[in-house]
Amino acid sequence: MNERKNILKSPAFQSILTSLLCIVLGLLVGYIVLLIINPSGAGEAIKTILLNFFTRSSGPAKIKALGNTLAKTAPLLMCALSICFCYKVGLFNIGAAGQYEAGACIGLYTALVLGMPWYVCLITSALAGAVVGAISGFLKAYRNVNEVISGIMLNWIMLYVTNTILSKGKAKDPASPYTVKLSAGNQDALLPKGLLGRVFANNNTVTIAIILSIVFAIVIWIVLNKTRFGFELRATGFNKDAARYAGMKEKQNIIVTLAIGGALAGIGASFLFLTGYQEWSTTQTSVPSMGFNGIAATFLGGLNPIGTIFASFFIQSITDGGALIDKSVYPSQISDLISSLIIYLCGFVLFFKLTFNKYLDRNKAVVDTRFGGNANAVPNDKAENKDDVPEDVTDDEPTDNVDSEENGGENK
Numbered sequence: 001m002n003e004r005k006n007i008l009k010s011p012a013f014q015s016i017l018t019s020l021l022c023i024v025l026g027l028l029v030g031y032i033v034l035l036i037i038n039p040s041g042a043g044e045a046i047k048t049i050l051l052n053f054f055t056r057s058s059g060p061a062k063i064k065a066l067g068n069t070l071a072k073t074a075p076l077l078m079c080a081l082s083i084c085f086c087y088k089v090g091l092f093n094i095g096a097a098g099q100y101e102a103g104a105c106i107g108l109y110t111a112l113v114l115g116m117p118w119y120v121c122l123i124t125s126a127l128a129g130a131v132v133g134a135i136s137g138f139l140k141a142y143r144n145v146n147e148v149i150s151g152i153m154l155n156w157i158m159l160y161v162t163n164t165i166l167s168k169g170k171a172k173d174p175a176s177p178y179t180v181k182l183s184a185g186n187q188d189a190l191l192p193k194g195l196l197g198r199v200f201a202n203n204n205t206v207t208i209a210i211i212l213s214i215v216f217a218i219v220i221w222i223v224l225n226k227t228r229f230g231f232e233l234r235a236t237g238f239n240k241d242a243a244r245y246a247g248m249k250e251k252q253n254i255i256v257t258l259a260i261g262g263a264l265a266g267i268g269a270s271f272l273f274l275t276g277y278q279e280w281s282t283t284q285t286s287v288p289s290m291g292f293n294g295i296a297a298t299f300l301g302g303l304n305p306i307g308t309i310f311a312s313f314f315i316q317s318i319t320d321g322g323a324l325i326d327k328s329v330y331p332s333q334i335s336d337l338i339s340s341l342i343i344y345l346c347g348f349v350l351f352f353k354l355t356f357n358k359y360l361d362r363n364k365a366v367v368d369t370r371f372g373g374n375a376n377a378v379p380n381d382k383a384e385n386k387d388d389v390p391e392d393v394t395d396d397e398p399t400d401n402v403d404s405e406e407n408g409g410e411n412k
Helices: 002-009 011-037 039-055 059-088 096-112 118-143 147-166 209-226 228-238 240-245 250-273 290-300 305-322 334-346 349-370
Strands: none
Touching: 002 011, 002 349, 011 039, 011 290, 011 305, 011 334, 011 349, 039 059, 039 305, 039 334, 059 096, 059 209, 059 228, 059 250, 059 290, 059 305, 096 118, 096 147, 096 250, 096 290, 118 147, 118 250, 209 228, 209 250, 209 305, 228 240, 228 250, 240 250, 250 290, 290 305, 290 334, 305 334
């Protein structure tokens, strides 16, 4: 029983359990919404959202569609890692969308205007995202400006800065509101595919970005949990005053943390736009959802970089699945609704864990009371000695073998 209790008390097990609970509840509410809109096709619609690429007619089509989902999972994972890394250090990097925009802006500018190869574009994207993240970090460290406020403001600032820069010169396609396709403007800026393209039915959008994003997730986990640098960052997040007292540079750590988070989001933009999957729209009037979807993936992954890998794939899969439902009946945004519900429910993760732990403790208390404080004790109908007699049985109770003083010691 102790072994089973330890598993149930394990933080990893509880994180997985609560994440699954959030998914089930989110899907349930989404299904109810589909029933309200049109009951007759609700079952098929939720099935399409869940199965996504499995709904394709042939094997190659399924594999190619899976490749498309993975191509968009890589940038989502990088945005999720950006938020996860900062959150582990006690900072809420809601500005990941702005850092993502900065990465897209400078990455595409470097590729289309300067004509640089993909690895240079990747580096410049990371630097651009880091600079935007460092701005929030500086305001937080030296002016105590909440990183949420500065992050939201920078999201919109960077959106219009990106539109302005990419709407001029060689970067802009004169025949459309989008930037020039990399395949026509600078093929050297496209991320290498290696053998992945062949594996996914000659899908040209499947690149090394998928592998690199997983490598980044593993590296972030190692940095946070196995290095002194990660310990100092987490210590600063827990209590910056205590960190300063211990000799740590808490202000520097705040700036470095948000700069690293910004670099991760900036690289995420490169992992999408340098694959040639899509181009940037210079008339875009809304902040890209990739940064905000990263919040869902982060919390659904239990705030763990490794768990975030699987959560990012799930979020992107249901998003793509939502685009396949019958749009004449249901809005494709139903998958966004489900993702939003999952984000909302993830806010109750701590509540779910506390409730589950209280349930385990209450059961343990009942067992302990029944077996005399030992949950592993086996009840025995016959006590072997006096020490085994329950405490509520006292010596004052009459037994058949006790001499009665009233009868002169005669045995009854």
